[in-house]
Amino acid sequence: SSNKHVDYMRQALDLARKSPPKPTNYRVGALLVDSKTDNILTSGYTLECEGNTHAEQSCFIKLAREHNVQEEELAGILPEGTVLYTTVEPCFKRLSGNLPCVQRILSLGKAIKTVYAGVKEPEKFVGENTGRKQLEDAGIEVVLVEGMEKEILKVATAGHVPEGS
Numbered sequence: 001s002s003n004k005h006v007d008y009m010r011q012a013l014d015l016a017r018k019s020p021p022k023p024t025n026y027r028v029g030a031l032l033v034d035s036k037t038d039n040i041l042t043s044g045y046t047l048e049c050e051g052n053t054h055a056e057q058s059c060f061i062k063l064a065r066e067h068n069v070q071e072e073e074l075a076g077i078l079p080e081g082t083v084l085y086t087t088v089e090p091c092f093k094r095l096s097g098n099l100p101c102v103q104r105i106l107s108l109g110k111a112i113k114t115v116y117a118g119v120k121e122p123e124k125f126v127g128e129n130t131g132r133k134q135l136e137d138a139g140i141e142v143v144l145v146e147g148m149e150k151e152i153l154k155v156a157t158a159g160h161v162p163e164g165s
């Protein structure tokens, strides 16, 4: 059965496939959607924007550029009912030390009301991802969209050296 969330998650997974494989991150795709109109506001994938960027980060960079504002001012741009779809849940810590996407989402206040994630982040790089709790404590709903875990992780880890090799 194809429900709206699975359809968006599939679109996000198609974007993740555009991400250049790398052993030190995940290939992720993300969409910002106005859930009241079902209009896709922007999309992004890991490393789409210049620098070591995450899929969610690329969404924010692209939308800020489109509206000619700083990323920090996006809250004023995002329509009521904006939701984020991301194939892997937003990061809470990055080995690179760059600003985690949970912090980027929190800095938008409640502009993003729900985060839909295809999988929880594996513990490979930063241990258990505690970002979901941070988002929920800030009043942002986090929903796991189930059913695509295997293919999401296969795409996400395509650049990784096989275990034990």
Ligand SMILES: Nc1nc(=O)c(N)c(NC[C@H](O)[C@H](O)[C@H](O)COP(=O)(O)O)[nH]1
Pocket: 024, 025, 026, 027, 028, 045, 046, 047, 052, 053, 054, 055, 056, 086, 088, 089, 090, 091, 093, 094, 095, 096, 097, 098, 101, 121, 125, 126
């Ligand atoms: N949600 C999410 N979207 C992404 O686009 C991406 N690449 C990750 N990946 C999480 C992983 O924890 C970090 O990729 C590593 O911690 C390395 O950190 P950098 O990516 O180099 O900053 N997670």
Ligand SMILES: [Zn+2]
Pocket: 054, 055, 056, 057, 090, 091, 100, 101, 102
């Ligand atoms: Zn991130």
